[in-house]
Amino acid sequence: MTPPTRDRIDARAKVTGAATYSADRHLPGMVYGHLVTSTIGNGRIVAIDVDRARAAGGVLDIFTPDHPLTFASGLKGLAAVFAETRLPLADREIHYHGQIVALVVAETIEQARDAAALIKVTYEARPPKSSFEEAKRDPAPPPVTDLPLGRPIRKPDDVDIEAALRASAVRIERTYEVPPRHHNMMEPHAAVAVWEKDRLTIYSGTQGPVAHATELATVLGVQPSAVHVISPYVGGAFGGKAFTWAPSMLAAAAARALRRPVKVVAGREQLFTVTGHRGASSQTLGLGAARDGRLNAIKHHTISQSFVEDPGYRTTAKYYATPNLDIRLLITPDMNLPTATIMRAPGDEAGSFALESAMDELAVALGMDPIELRVRNHLETNLEGLPYSSKHLEECYRVGARRFGWSRRRPRPRAVTEGDWLVGMGMATAILDAGRAPTTVTVTFRPNGIATVANATSDAGTGMLTVMAMIGASALGLPVERIKPALGDSRLPVKGINDSYGAVGSAATATVTPAILASAETAIAKLVEHAVTADGSPLRGADGVRYENGRLIAAGKSIPFGELLILTRTAEVEAQASSADLDQSHAYASYAAHFCEVRVNRWTGEARLSRFTTVVDAGAILNTATARNQITGGVLFGLAAAMCEEGRVEGDTGRISNANLADYLLPVNADTVPIDVHFLDYPDTRLSPTGARGIGELGTVGAAAAFANAVYNATGERVRRLPVTPDKLLAQEAHGPADAQSARRGPK
Incomplete structure (x- = not known):
């Protein structure tokens, strides 16, 4: 059976500019905040001279450690583990280069930026x-x-x-x-905050609107119900918007202090320091x-x-x-x-590069095919001894090898050449834990014949909005066009329990879709009851009323639900349901096998990607279009680590020297090729009734290792420090093969 496919229902809005992201919001009376960051990596502020800046045109206020904003508390729970615990402008201590030392608020963004340039900060610097x-x-x-x-x-x-x-x-x-x-997502961290008495509405790009509202409430000292987060569109996140960072905190606190809406948008260079990153390992x-x-x-x-x-x-x-x-x-x-x-697949991405490179090196030492080595060490249970719910990794290897043409691979490095180019093949395994969390979905029947499906999760580019519409349509027997999905709002479901998991950990689809099925079933039962009991219903008192594809049917009558609601003068029929607990008798994971071909120029050391195939076992595929997009994006994310991405820190100053998109290299179209993605599509019904597992991060796991292993097969040079750049290949070739240190032989 071919998995369903559908273009994103929000695609036209995104490509035409109709989609409204956080920084696109313009509220009456809105003013603008500009971040000022430190120019030392360790020390303390001796003095901040803001006199000239305050006198500049349009400046409303300048917040500093000497004139701070009011916060009630630092972050709690997981946010205190995975985000910055120190509150912005908390004191004069400087902990890193690029730390926020002031916020200038002015009538226009240009006035705020210009005034910020007039601030003079005197530091007592210490070696970082x-x-x-x-x-x-x-x-x-x-x-x-x-x-x-x-x-x-x-x-x-x-x-x-x-x-x-x-x-x-x-x-x-x-x-x-x-x-x-x-992270370098396209949309920077941005927030527009406005207070009405003691209630905050904030437009802020986030992976989890409910968590964002709860964290802001903690920081600001208000009840979570007093914070309304609106985030219908998120222009990329990759983990960088999973928790609350200083730009949102400062926008909210400044708006409260000034009693005017405040917009704060972090600059591209500032995103390298004030909103988190993946650390070195x-x-x-x-x-x-x-x-x-x-x-x-x-x-x-x-x-x-x-x-x-x-x-x-x-x-x-x-x-x-x-x-x-x-x-x-x-x-x-x-x-x-x-x-x-x-950051996308935290730990898994870096760990897979090391493990899958080492497995390739072991295969070389054994004189064994890398796939055969992996098959011989196939794992059936997790550390606790639980069997995996549905695992078809060996089939991923077989199908991938056939589609890619692995049998044509020459085990000996430098055995295949095309003119000045050395050609090599490599492969790697990808495994990512799967799971789901409790959440609540509301399904609502409306008189206009539309049904809404609402949950407070986020669509950070994953296609969640489209999947919600597709699952809602399937559950209600309606065309997708008659489903209106709603997400990206901390107050959804409409009258609901704010327990949304958010788009984190490749678990959003497996979390939300079972709740859609449960809520649809409850809503249908409620609609049937309404048809039997409501005044004005043609089916009032009838026996055997059933719902079928948007109609109520009984006693020879068939009435569309919209018409029924009009006849009964009912604004809506709404129901909520939550997903059931996860079966704990099994372990859950998604799997993939990556196959990569590269060409390396023998004179310049330039490594070019020429082919890439990945075969994926991630349960049921609910929408092949968005699923393929997720795998392709994940693969490119991992290949970026292999080919070019690297944050460079000046050891003497702590400054990130390439904190811009000119010097921090990311893959562009010329660096990549069409990626062959194939899904096995075995539903994992132990994980959820829809059978789907997470895939958002799976593609990035192992991709860098597949590239590096292909480079070794092409050149005989093993690069163990990412990225794989010409200088490393040329340096190794000049000093002899990296694998001159042969594997040590133990006792026979």
Whole structure:
């Protein structure tokens, strides 16, 4: 059966400019805030001279640590773990280069920006601790939290991993480096805030309107019900808009102080520092195997800027079977760097690069096909011994190898050339935990023949709005055109329980769609009851009334629900339902197999992507158009890490030297090719009634490793520090192959 496909229902609005994003909002009497950021990486503010700025035209106020805005509390819960806990303008201490030191509010954005340039800040500077290379020499255990991230994993508990590695017939141990990365979504963090008495309405791009409202309420010292977040369109997020950051806090607090609507839009350079990023990590992988390729030991030790990125825990524990496993994390605490936060597939992306590169290196040492090595170490259960609900990873390998033409691969590096280009193939596995959370959906029948489906989640480009319409149409037996989906509003469902999960963790579709089915069933039952009991209903008192494709049918009569509501003078029939609890008897994950071909110029070291195939096992595919878009975008996200993305920090100053889109390189059309995406489409009905699992982050997992493995096959040079750039390939070729250090051989 071919999965359904439908273009995004909001596509025309987005491509014509009709979609209204947060920064597009213009309210009567609105004024503009401009952020001023620090020019040192560590120290304190001695003085802030704002006299000239205050005298500039149109300036209403300038907020600084000496004239701060009023906040009640810092962030709580998960936000305090994954976002910046220090409130903006809280004190004179400078913790990182680019920290907010002032907010200028003026009648126009130009006046605010010009006045900001007149502010003079005097600092007492201290040497910053900004070099990850230096900091990782003295790491520390991560802080104790309620989260599992950062906790060591040893299976069995008393395993001596070094002894297990030594006892292996073939073993390798390598270190892989991943630099900082930045979300760089198209839409910057923006907020327009307005107060009516003690109630706040804020237009702010967010992945979770309900969570955003709750976090702002905590910071501002009001009840969550007093904060209304509106975010119907989000121009990209990738984890960077999962929690609340300073621009929204400052807009809300300034609007309350000035009693006027305030707009704050972070500048592109400011997004590199004030709204979080992916921290650097250094991972040491040790693999020990028998001569037939079966793993005897896996060691994955990581040093990371933050325990938010725990590559071993998130990745290695769920990939391959082994009797001996040791995963540890150390962090580099108290660095003078912007806050590290979640970024698309946190931990999984970086961890998969290290693990899947190491597996490729082990395959080389064994003289074994990389697919065969992975199949021989197929994992059937998670660490707790729970079986996976639906796992077709081996089929992903088979189908992907056939579609890609893997049989034409030459195992020996540099064996295939095309003129000045060395051609190579590589592959990697992608695994991402799947799940869902409780949420509530409202389904409403209206007299105009339209049914609405409402939930407070977000569509950050995933296609959620379209999927809500499609599932609502299927559940109600209506054309999609007669379904009006609503999301991106913290007060949805209309009369609902604000428990929306939001678009986080590749779980939104699996979370929301079961609730749509349940709510539709409840709404239909309520509509039938209304048809039987309401005054003016032609079916009043009838037996055997049933709902079918938008009509109420009984006793030879068939009435559209819209007509029924008109006859009964009823404004709407509405019902809510929540999704049921997740079956805890199984483990859940989505899977993919990536296959990549590259061409590397033998003279310049330039590596070009030439082909990419990925085969995906992610449960039922509810809309192939948006699902393919998600996988393609995820693959490109991972390939960006392999080809070009890298945040560069000046160790002496803590300044991010490439905090702009000219120097921070992202893939453009010329860097990529059409990506072949194939879905297996096996519904996972244990996870949810719709059978769908998450895919938003799956594509990015393993993509960088597939690219790097293909580069090795093309050149014989192994790049273990991303990105794979010409200087690294040329330097390695000049000094001899990176794999000159052969795998160590254990006892026979």
